[in-house]
Amino acid sequence: IAKFYEHRYGVHLDIDKQLYPVIGSKEGLVLLAMCFSDGNKPIYVRRVDYPVYRSTARLAGSPVVELEGDWEDRYVPRFPKNSTQKGGIVFLSSPGNPTAGILSAEELKEFVEECRRRSVVVAFDAAYLEIGGKEKIPHPLGIFSDPQGIIEFHSFSKTLRIPSWRAGFVAGSPDIVKALARMKSFVDTGLPLPIQWALARCLENTHADIEEGRTFFAKQQMIFRESLAGLPLEIFPSDASLFCWIRTPGIRGADLATAAIEEGLLLMPGNVYGPGGEYCVRMSVALPPERIPEMRNRLEKALRRFPL
Numbered sequence: 001i002a003k004f005y006e007h008r009y010g011v012h013l014d015i016d017k018q019l020y021p022v023i024g025s026k027e028g029l030v031l032l033a034m035c036f037s038d039g040n041k042p043i044y045v046r047r048v049d050y051p052v053y054r055s056t057a058r059l060a061g062s063p064v065v066e067l068e069g070d071w072e073d074r075y076v077p078r079f080p081k082n083s084t085q086k087g088g089i090v091f092l093s094s095p096g097n098p099t100a101g102i103l104s105a106e107e108l109k110e111f112v113e114e115c116r117r118r119s120v121v122v123a124f125d126a127a128y129l130e131i132g133g134k135e136k137i138p139h140p141l142g143i144f145s146d147p148q149g150i151i152e153f154h155s156f157s158k159t160l161r162i163p164s165w166r167a168g169f170v171a172g173s174p175d176i177v178k179a180l181a182r183m184k185s186f187v188d189t190g191l192p193l194p195i196q197w198a199l200a201r202c203l204e205n206t207h208a209d210i211e212e213g214r215t216f217f218a219k220q221q222m223i224f225r226e227s228l229a230g231l232p233l234e235i236f237p238s239d240a241s242l243f244c245w246i247r248t249p250g251i252r253g254a255d256l257a258t259a260a261i262e263e264g265l266l267l268m269p270g271n272v273y274g275p276g277g278e279y280c281v282r283m284s285v286a287l288p289p290e291r292i293p294e295m296r297n298r299l300e301k302a303l304r305r306f307p308l
Helices: 002-009 025-036 051-060 105-117 174-187 193-204 207-227 253-262 289-303
Strands: 019-022 043-045 064-066 089-093 121-125 150-155 168-172 243-247 280-284
Touching (some): 019 174, 025 051, 025 089, 025 121, 025 168, 025 174, 105 121, 150 174, 207 289, 253 280, 253 289
Parallel strands (some): 043 064, 121 150
Antiparallel strands (some): 019 168, 150 168
């Protein structure tokens, strides 16, 4: 993993202090909350975010505090104006789930610096970092030479496209990695060694595959989004990730998802991801290109059920 990190991101990591394998990045997120929330420290999430962040806060007994930032300002995160509390954790992803939104290096740098001033741990979910469209995506450890207060969660499920293996790793600040590893030692016995050996071999030979996957999904995003042209929908701009985030003016996302499933099309209603998604849906772009016209046809039929 250390060699992979240095090759891909130009970041040197101490293998004894700054890295730890986890049984998928989702497990690491939950363990981190148990380490640093203290039950009364906030866990910050965006108005639409991966649902596990909110459920993780509940498991840790921590209050959820929503960051500012919505569709109109690209969901760029900002702390609430009246928030002065110190400590806690902020969960952050780029490309985001469900929006596929990307934070620029400047936006990310400014936000992480504010987190440090507030003593807030930055938990950067890098699951989709290597499905980042045409360009490489900025991430905290690639911006800051000092990893203080930063931990990144990586998922081999997405990076190597092997979701059933339940394998990932964390990288970052030594004190955070140490705390998470200690918590993990009370929960399970670690990632099975045969999987670790297999992953080590994969990482030695995977760079070309990752670039191929990046190109494939960027092209897939373009084809998918072009197919939606002319429909009464607003599409959040991105060429990254596996998802297309769509605003449905005048139609609750849950209602459109219900109509769509009756046409044989599965959409995720946006309210699943938080209050900012009530009039949105998430669609997967991982569809064979030859079936995209059929997807468009079914979605159009679902939309006809609503007065627009």
